[in-house]
Amino acid sequence: MKSWEENVRKVIPYTPGEQPDFPDMIKLNTNENPYPPAPGTLEKIRNMNPEQLRLYPAPGADSLVNALAGYYHLKKEEVFVGVGSDDVLAMAFLTFFQSGKPILFPDITYSFYDVWADLFRIPYECQPLDEQFCIRKEDYLKENGGIIFPNPNAPTGVEMPLADIEEIISGNPDVVVIVDEAYIDFGGTSARELIHKYENLLVVQTFSKSRSMAGMRIGYAFGCPRIIKYLNDVKYSFNSYTMNRPSLEIGLAALEDEEYFQETRQKIMHTRERMKKELAELGFRFADSKTNFLFVTHPEYDAKELFEALKEKHIFVRYFKKPRIDQYLRITIGTDEEMDTLLSFLRSYKK
Amino acid sequence: MKSWEENVRKVIPYTPGEQPDFPDMIKLNTNENPYPPAPGTLEKIRNMNPEQLRLYPAPGADSLVNALAGYYHLKKEEVFVGVGSDDVLAMAFLTFFQSGKPILFPDITYSFYDVWADLFRIPYECQPLDEQFCIRKEDYLKENGGIIFPNPNAPTGVEMPLADIEEIISGNPDVVVIVDEAYIDFGGTSARELIHKYENLLVVQTFSKSRSMAGMRIGYAFGCPRIIKYLNDVKYSFNSYTMNRPSLEIGLAALEDEEYFQETRQKIMHTRERMKKELAELGFRFADSKTNFLFVTHPEYDAKELFEALKEKHIFVRYFKKPRIDQYLRITIGTDEEMDTLLSFLRSYKK
Numbered sequence: 095m096k097s098w099e100e101n102v103r104k105v106i107p108y109t110p111g112e113q114p115d116f117p118d119m120i121k122l123n124t125n126e127n128p129y130p131p132a133p134g135t136l137e138k139i140r141n142m143n144p145e146q147l148r149l150y151p152a153p154g155a156d157s158l159v160n161a162l163a164g165y166y167h168l169k170k171e172e173v174f175v176g177v178g179s180d181d182v183l184a185m186a187f188l189t190f191f192q193s194g195k196p197i198l199f200p201d202i203t204y205s206f207y208d209v210w211a212d213l214f215r216i217p218y219e220c221q222p223l224d225e226q227f228c229i230r231k232e233d234y235l236k237e238n239g240g241i242i243f244p245n246p247n248a249p250t251g252v253e254m255p256l257a258d259i260e261e262i263i264s265g266n267p268d269v270v271v272i273v274d275e276a277y278i279d280f281g282g283t284s285a286r287e288l289i290h291k292y293e294n295l296l297v298v299q300t301f302s303k304s305r306s307m308a309g310m311r312i313g314y315a316f317g318c319p320r321i322i323k324y325l326n327d328v329k330y331s332f333n334s335y336t337m338n339r340p341s342l343e344i345g346l347a348a349l350e351d352e353e354y355f356q357e358t359r360q361k362i363m364h365t366r367e368r369m370k371k372e373l374a375e376l377g378f379r380f381a382d383s384k385t386n387f388l389f390v391t392h393p394e395y396d397a398k399e400l401f402e403a404l405k406e407k408h409i410f411v412r413y414f415k416k417p418r419i420d421q422y423l424r425i426t427i428g429t430d431e432e433m434d435t436l437l438s439f440l441r442s443y444k445k
Numbered sequence: 446m447k448s449w450e451e452n453v454r455k456v457i458p459y460t461p462g463e464q465p466d467f468p469d470m471i472k473l474n475t476n477e478n479p480y481p482p483a484p485g486t487l488e489k490i491r492n493m494n495p496e497q498l499r500l501y502p503a504p505g506a507d508s509l510v511n512a513l514a515g516y517y518h519l520k521k522e523e524v525f526v527g528v529g530s531d532d533v534l535a536m537a538f539l540t541f542f543q544s545g546k547p548i549l550f551p552d553i554t555y556s557f558y559d560v561w562a563d564l565f566r567i568p569y570e571c572q573p574l575d576e577q578f579c580i581r582k583e584d585y586l587k588e589n590g591g592i593i594f595p596n597p598n599a600p601t602g603v604e605m606p607l608a609d610i611e612e613i614i615s616g617n618p619d620v621v622v623i624v625d626e627a628y629i630d631f632g633g634t635s636a637r638e639l640i641h642k643y644e645n646l647l648v649v650q651t652f653s654k655s656r657s658m659a660g661m662r663i664g665y666a667f668g669c670p671r672i673i674k675y676l677n678d679v680k681y682s683f684n685s686y687t688m689n690r691p692s693l694e695i696g697l698a699a700l701e702d703e704e705y706f707q708e709t710r711q712k713i714m715h716t717r718e719r720m721k722k723e724l725a726e727l728g729f730r731f732a733d734s735k736t737n738f739l740f741v742t743h744p745e746y747d748a749k750e751l752f753e754a755l756k757e758k759h760i761f762v763r764y765f766k767k768p769r770i771d772q773y774l775r776i777t778i779g780t781d782e783e784m785d786t787l788l789s790f791l792r793s794y795k796k
Contacts, residue, residue, distance in 0.1 A: 096618075096644060096645075097618065097619040098541075098618065098619055098620055098621055098644065098645040099671070099675075100544075101541065101542070101543045101544035101590065101591070101619075101620060101621070102540060102541055102543060102621075102675045103539060103540050103541075103543050103675075103679060104675075104678075105678050105679055105682040106678075106682075107677075107678045107679075107680075107681030107682045108681055108682060108685055109681075110501070110504050110681075110685040110686070113500075113501060113503055113504065121500070124501055126499055126500055126501065127499050128499075129499065130495060130496040130498070130499055131495050131496075131498050131499060135495040135498065136495045139490060139491075139493050139495060140490075140491065142490050144481060144482055144486040144487045144490060144695075145481040145482075146660060147481070147482050147486065147657065147658050147659075147660040147661055147695070148477055148478050148479075148480065148481055148482060148657040148658065148659060148660065149464075149472070149477050149659055149660050150461070150464060150475055150477065150653075150659040150660060151659075151660050151662070152464055153461050153464065177528060177684060177687055177689075178684060178686060180683075180684040180685060180686070181683075181684045181687070184683045184684055188454060188564075189453060189454050190449075190452065190453055190454075191452070192452045192453060192454050193451075193452035209682050210682070210683075212682070213539075213679065213682040213683060239452065240452070267447075267448065267449065268448040268449055268452075269449055269452060270449055270452070270453075293447060293449065294447075294449040302501075306498065306499040307498050307499065308498075308499060308500055308501040308502075308686075309497060309498040309499065309500050309501060309502050309689060309690040310498050310689050310690065310691075311502070311686055311687070311688075311689040320450070324450075324453045324454075324455075326458075327455075327456050327457075327458045328454060328456055328458075328564065329458075330458030330459055330460075330461075331456040331457075331458045331459060331560050331561070331563070331564040332531075332532075332535045332561075332564060333528060333529060333531040333532045333535055334459055334461040334531060335461070335529060335531070335659075335662055336528055336532075336662070337662075338528075338660060338661050338662040338689065338691070338692060339660035339661065340661075340689070340691035340692075340695075341689060341691075344495075344498070344691075
């Protein structure tokens with residue numbers, strides 16, 4: 095190693111799900127929405143004026159912040175936006191977890207949390223989920239430097255009751271509690287309203303899943319004006335202009351078509367409930383999911399083997415080679431047609 | 446202050462230039478390009494398929510990385526892209542300046558450097574420019590934790606000879622030297638080729654200025670494959686997908702039209718040289734600029750007063766209330782028509 099390399103921040107980066115690109119593939123590995131974004135996005139794109147691209151975007155992303163505030167009946171000072179919820183969460187780790195005490199998150203959860211903690215040299219302690227893959231609220235009532243968990247949790251899909259979440263928030267007035275609600279629109283109950291009651295709460299959501307815009311990189315957060323101000327100060331110290339002009343334009347279109355949003359998320363939830371029945375009949379086991387994916391295991395199949403067999407048919411699901419979950423697969427809910435193809439493969443698997 | 450606030454990273458954020466929005470304004474305050482992006486961007490926008498927005502973009506931004514590598518005759522392993530050069534630089538500070546020793550940069554320079562250093566708690570020592578606003582290379586040959594400077598420097602516009610830059614790089618094999626070339630396409634000589642000779646060099650450029658795409662947020666960096674790998678590891682530990690699909694699509698269009706690029710940058714350089722003559726005739730003084738702006742002072746005018754007077758006429762320039770430069774204004778080179786309006790105001794100012 096050369097001497098300049100000794101001063102480099104060494105990290106083991108997060109590994110995103112594969113992004114294969116086959117014309118016939120069924121892509122169920124990164125929890126993308128199978129339906130296109132709201133039809134209004136087409137119009138926004140067609141009306142985009144390239145001449146304006148020469149000018150910096152609004153550093154405060156005001157149009158999008160205002161639209162989110164309006165949609166959720168909040169003040170604009172209670173809303174933060176970023177380049178996907180990953181950007182929002184990275185900024186939040188950097189901003190709020192500075193005590194030197196370990197932060198707490200579940201042992202089975204979004205696998206970016208320990209990556210951010212390592213990146214920013216934040217100590218952490220993982221709290222084991224119970225045997226039913228539920229978060230045990232009492233694990234989060236000890237001394238700590240901050241708390242983060244997804245609700246519903248990923249990759250398990252399990253929702254935590256809002257009352258338990260409130261107990262964690264109210265039991266930790268000295269630290270910031272981040273509730274990562276990437277999948278909340280698929281049937282979960284948001285902690286959003288609690289921002290009016292607890293200053294130490296940050297709720298993070300995204301356009302990537304329920305609004306079919308993973309390719310746009312738009313995430314956002316809700317909190318009291320003080321917590322949002324702290325987050326914005328760090329954001330402005332990192333990059334003045336994070337949201338480019340197309341994000342600001344096209345993001346609006348997703349919020350403007352409520353009917354389409356309701357229709358597509360209902361469709362996904364409907365397909366998910368059907369899949370629960372079908373997969374149970376095939377002998378799969380899974381915790382109850384309130385997300386756009388199912389986290390399944392089968393007593394007779396090796397998960398890795400099934401993962402590879404599906405891949406050969408260009409059906410991509412997600413496999414995590416990790417303790418406790420290495421016999422599970424995370425399967426995104428696709429269209430009914432895609433699910434039928436998957437089911438037909440599973441019905442004949444090992445027969 | 447509440448107890449949760451004690452664990453918050455407190456920062457004094459960078460203040461970007463105003464983004465006023467008057468129909469009749471002449472915006473010369475944030476060094477944007479007065480000409481629209483390459484005509485091909487329109488076609489890219491029209492052909493963008495909203496259906497694809499539901500899918501995550503390529504995490505490695507491969508299409509844009511490959512295009513940049515091709516354009517500059519580099520390997521793709523020698524290219525990094527980010528959300529504007531600010532994102533690239535923020536990641537670079539986080540990645541490379543970890544020694545605990547002070548990093549070095551000029552006292553008069555891009556005012557984001559000390560903000561990033563403060564954000565990441567990196568100690569720094571500012572090295573004063575000489576009386577002609579030139580960087581003194583010998584100031585950068587002492588022990589340090591890393592070096593960064595723009596070339597040409599901003600807001601002075603002064604270029605440093607490549608031989609001096611090479612002396613700084615070769616004299617500092619134990620640290621990373623970042624040459625921030627945001628304005629290089631307006632007549633400066635890039636240090637790009639030196640990446641093949643020095644492992645410890647990172648050269649940062651942007652689409653915001655010379656390619657008229659401040660609104661797209663596309664920056665990039667060149668370095669040896671090792672240095673780029675370190676930077677990518679940190680990027681992947683921060684946000685897997687920083688570049689959204691429109692950035693990847695529209696960014697290509699800017700690289701594909703070489704003729705337009707050459708034509709517009711020549712036009713700006715031509716206007717700049719004319720402005721040098723005109724402003725000198727009006728009694729303004731300035732160092733020789735190799736950028737798309739001039740950094741001017743006038744023995745008879747108070748800079749702040751002139752700044753306000755211009756603002757009243759909706760002519761926006763940049764004023765920095767900082768030691769040594771509080772009698773200077775930074776004026777972006779606009780179209781010839783915009784410059785004529787500015788000149789005509791200046792000719793009658795205080796007459």
